[in-house]
Amino acid sequence: MNQYWSARARALTPYVPGEQPRDRKFIKLNTNENPYPPSPMALAAIREAACDTLRLYPDPDCTTLRELLGATYGLKPSRVFVGNGSDEVLAMCFQAFFDPDRPILFADITYSFYPVYADLYGLTYREVPLDEHFALPLEPFLEPNGGVVIANPNAPTGRELSLCGIRAILEANPGAVVVVDEAYVDFGAHSAVELIDRYPNLVVVQTMSKSRSLAGLRVGFAMGNEELIAALNCVKNSFNSYTLDRLALAGAEGALRDRDYLRATSMKIQNTRECTAAHLKKLGFVVTDSAANFLFVSHPDVPAKELLDGLRQRGILVRWWDKPRIRDYLRITVGTDQEMQALCVAMAELVGEK
């Protein structure tokens, strides 16, 4: 940091993404990536798009991709917005829907990018404490506020809030936008997309990074009524006309055309999640109910930091935060059956050593 930094830049505390190791091969269970490759249809489409047309700019309106997303989720393309990963889409939601004079509400334990965006755009926010079981209490969200952001299922806990709860929040806040971040919804949770017709203040954000195995391609999307999508387009077109490149458009379109592949890989991950949860419980772990592609676990006898380090020594990366309330927990991405067996063997050693 030096004299040339703006006051805004000096005041920022950026988000820290999970480690992407370059030096050695780890079993990587730290960033909620999908252990299975992208659909062959996505890869074929990317290969086909890697051709001389790359000299031309991509479609700034992402028309074909929005049409496919609309067909997939039963919405008109005018109700769909796409961006460079759902992180970018979420950032644009913060700019498009929230003002500094009224605080935004989100949970105290949730995706740690939300406070970063709020600070970046000079917004105020209030963190609502989850209860002792990491459930979201509804009452604080029914008070007047400047907007709501809910990760559902939540990260890093994996807990799902029912659609009934989401509806209560939408109904109590007709004058504010409710953003539901469904990054992990395809692993067995219920999507709020079906509520879009009824609630003009609802925005649902999803990503191709997790269930469609395309974290490296950077494609996210938002769905909501036309006025909200117009606000997102207004922000986007004041920033960058071409947020998605030709390869990303082609790959995302290919992935959306392969619904069977999504269903099969998502089922596989859900089965592996349940087997791993049962195994870890047998080892004495407390395992939070998860509707996502990760588990949030704690052991009564062994500190999570010790487990984190022990796993790393055994070639396994998981995620830990040195933060109040969750210091005793690890977030473990669900990998292949083989990877999770290796994790359980390592965990048995680590808790058995006590």
Ligand code: PMP
């Ligand atoms: N929302 C949540 C809750 C997440 O955990 C993540 C992944 N870190 C994202 C959004 C962003 O994912 P992406 O930008 O890859 O779409």
